[in-house]
Amino acid sequence: MGDVSVVEREMGLSPEALSSRMTELEAKVLELEARLPEDRVSIVVFSGELDRVLAAFVIATGAAAMGQQVSMFFTFWGYNAIRRARRLSGKSLMQKMMALMSPRSTKGMPVSKMNFFGIGAKMLRAMMKQKNVSSIEELQQLAAELGVKFVACEMSRDVMGISEQELREGLESGGVAAFLADALKSRSTVFI
Amino acid sequence: MGDVSVVEREMGLSPEALSSRMTELEAKVLELEARLPEDRVSIVVFSGELDRVLAAFVIATGAAAMGQQVSMFFTFWGYNAIRRARRLSGKSLMQKMMALMSPRSTKGMPVSKMNFFGIGAKMLRAMMKQKNVSSIEELQQLAAELGVKFVACEMSRDVMGISEQELREGLESGGVAAFLADALKSRSTVFI
Amino acid sequence: MGDVSVVEREMGLSPEALSSRMTELEAKVLELEARLPEDRVSIVVFSGELDRVLAAFVIATGAAAMGQQVSMFFTFWGYNAIRRARRLSGKSLMQKMMALMSPRSTKGMPVSKMNFFGIGAKMLRAMMKQKNVSSIEELQQLAAELGVKFVACEMSRDVMGISEQELREGLESGGVAAFLADALKSRSTVFI
Numbered sequence: 001m002g003d004v005s006v007v008e009r010e011m012g013l014s015p016e017a018l019s020s021r022m023t024e025l026e027a028k029v030l031e032l033e034a035r036l037p038e039d040r041v042s043i044v045v046f047s048g049e050l051d052r053v054l055a056a057f058v059i060a061t062g063a064a065a066m067g068q069q070v071s072m073f074f075t076f077w078g079y080n081a082i083r084r085a086r087r088l089s090g091k092s093l094m095q096k097m098m099a100l101m102s103p104r105s106t107k108g109m110p111v112s113k114m115n116f117f118g119i120g121a122k123m124l125r126a127m128m129k130q131k132n133v134s135s136i137e138e139l140q141q142l143a144a145e146l147g148v149k150f151v152a153c154e155m156s157r158d159v160m161g162i163s164e165q166e167l168r169e170g171l172e173s174g175g176v177a178a179f180l181a182d183a184l185k186s187r188s189t190v191f192i
Numbered sequence: 193m194g195d196v197s198v199v200e201r202e203m204g205l206s207p208e209a210l211s212s213r214m215t216e217l218e219a220k221v222l223e224l225e226a227r228l229p230e231d232r233v234s235i236v237v238f239s240g241e242l243d244r245v246l247a248a249f250v251i252a253t254g255a256a257a258m259g260q261q262v263s264m265f266f267t268f269w270g271y272n273a274i275r276r277a278r279r280l281s282g283k284s285l286m287q288k289m290m291a292l293m294s295p296r297s298t299k300g301m302p303v304s305k306m307n308f309f310g311i312g313a314k315m316l317r318a319m320m321k322q323k324n325v326s327s328i329e330e331l332q333q334l335a336a337e338l339g340v341k342f343v344a345c346e347m348s349r350d351v352m353g354i355s356e357q358e359l360r361e362g363l364e365s366g367g368v369a370a371f372l373a374d375a376l377k378s379r380s381t382v383f384i
Numbered sequence: 385m386g387d388v389s390v391v392e393r394e395m396g397l398s399p400e401a402l403s404s405r406m407t408e409l410e411a412k413v414l415e416l417e418a419r420l421p422e423d424r425v426s427i428v429v430f431s432g433e434l435d436r437v438l439a440a441f442v443i444a445t446g447a448a449a450m451g452q453q454v455s456m457f458f459t460f461w462g463y464n465a466i467r468r469a470r471r472l473s474g475k476s477l478m479q480k481m482m483a484l485m486s487p488r489s490t491k492g493m494p495v496s497k498m499n500f501f502g503i504g505a506k507m508l509r510a511m512m513k514q515k516n517v518s519s520i521e522e523l524q525q526l527a528a529e530l531g532v533k534f535v536a537c538e539m540s541r542d543v544m545g546i547s548e549q550e551l552r553e554g555l556e557s558g559g560v561a562a563f564l565a566d567a568l569k570s571r572s573t574v575f576i
Binding site: 176185 | 416420574
Binding site for chain 3: 207208214217218224225228229231233243244247250251254258304306315316323379380381382384
């Protein structure tokens with residue numbers, strides 16, 4: 001019996017040796033697990049056109065319906081998708097000009113091609129309605145109901161001087177670090 | 193001997209205890225494996241301009257050549273890249289207008305900047321030819337040969353009233369769920 | 385004692401059997417580890433407008449500051465972001481035209497919307513300065529300091545006939561395979 005134990009120990013076959021190998025491997029597996037992507041999708045909404053914003057919300061609601069945690073990060077022209085009113089007071093001259101050239105809300109968003117002063121956007125909306133495809137406003141509502149996280153980019157907001165009253169409710173505020181914190185854990189990240 | 197066994201059992205060092213820890217760890221590792229990204233790349237082709245579609249096919253063929261399973265999901269203006277003819281019959285007035293303003297096939301795709309009524313696109317094609325860079329049509333052919341999966345977005349097709357005869361052969365049809373099913377397992381997903 | 389050993393061996397409970405299961409599992413875990421995404425972010429800079437290039441550098445510097453290895457792959461119009469001078473000698477007629485219509489450096493980059501012959505870009509720069517947001521040139525400098533890798537797309541360079549003297553220093557040169565080598569190991573890949 002004594003001899004067997006010696007051999008086992010030499011070959012790393014003693015219960016203690018096996019257990020310690022196992023402990024090491026368990027720790028390694030835990031470490032790997034922490035580095036795996038989560039069930040998560042991150043979307044940067046940089047563009048402010050109806051067609052592109054639609055694509056963003058179709059992906060967001062689709063992913064949320066498939067059980068993914070979805071974060072949408074609205075920046076630059078993407079603010080068009082979360083604006084609900086226009087306030088000029090408190091804005092600098094340039095911020096006012098920027099605001100005046102931006103749509104008041106999603107209703108005024110142009111399409112990225114063939115817009116023709118808004119006719120293209122109206123056409124796209126009408127065509128979608130005819131086919132019973134959800135409108136951008138319905139998709140936004142659905143996204144909120146499905147728990148999609150809406151984050152408004154702090155830097156854009158600060159640069160453009162956008163006040164809280166101009167934006168829809170239920171928005172979080174964050175910078176690039178907030179976006180990356182989610183994106184780095186995501187299965188897919190898209191920039192739209 | 194009896195004493196050793198008692199100690200082993202108490203410290204989880206009995207063969208049974210070690211084996212059951214191992215069984216648990218094996219199950220955990222299998223579970224983690226299922227959550228790892230596959231050798232897979234997913235591309236949304238939303239844009240319909242020559243330069244952007246070229247970038248999509250360069251990435252698609254490059255990834256396929258590197259052993260990745262590649263899915264291309266064509267939506268909105270991205271239909272320009274998979275159209276081969278124009279049919280107006282069966283379309284509503286708005287769908288007809290949309291079709292008339294879209295290129296008949298890849299040959300008519302504009303560039304996203306400096307298009308100047310098609311001169312920019314012709315220039316880019318000529319410059320690529322001079323440098324023996326594959327044309328978009330050659331890249332599409334190559335992608336098909338390398339097994340790249342082409343998926344046409346059902347919603348876009350329905351809204352724009354595009355018939356099967358207008359599209360190239362070998363396309364699958366799918367919605368956002370089909371795209372996400374691939375994207376969520378991909379190493380990289382890009383939206384172009 | 386002999387009987388116990390037989391039973392242990394039959395049930396895979398012998399030290400040798402346990403050790404060999406463990407060895408197998410250790411190999412499996414190593415294999416999975418190699419397939420995990422690295423702490424890495426890849427960015428294709430396809431667009432050449434100030435606002436989009438800004439977004440790319442904000443993400444790049446943010447990710448680098450969070451400890452990620454960042455690769456930026458400049459292609460097509462994205463060359464605007466790494467150009468520092470314009471040389472016409474040695475270019476074909478079409479390459480000259482292309483060069484003349486492109487900005488000489490980041491200073492001349494337009495914005496993607498509301499550019500109005502450069503007024504929009506000047507306005508955006510002024511608004512950013514007022515809010516003490518880093519300029520694109522400062523962000524580029526920061527990115528370089530943080531070790532962000534800048535890769536210039538060989539194909540674009542060749543097609544557009546861009547010489548080394550026209551580009552900023554510290555660039556690597558690479559094709560789609562170089563981009564994919566990084567992207568396939570990345571936590572997030574974005575196409576801007």
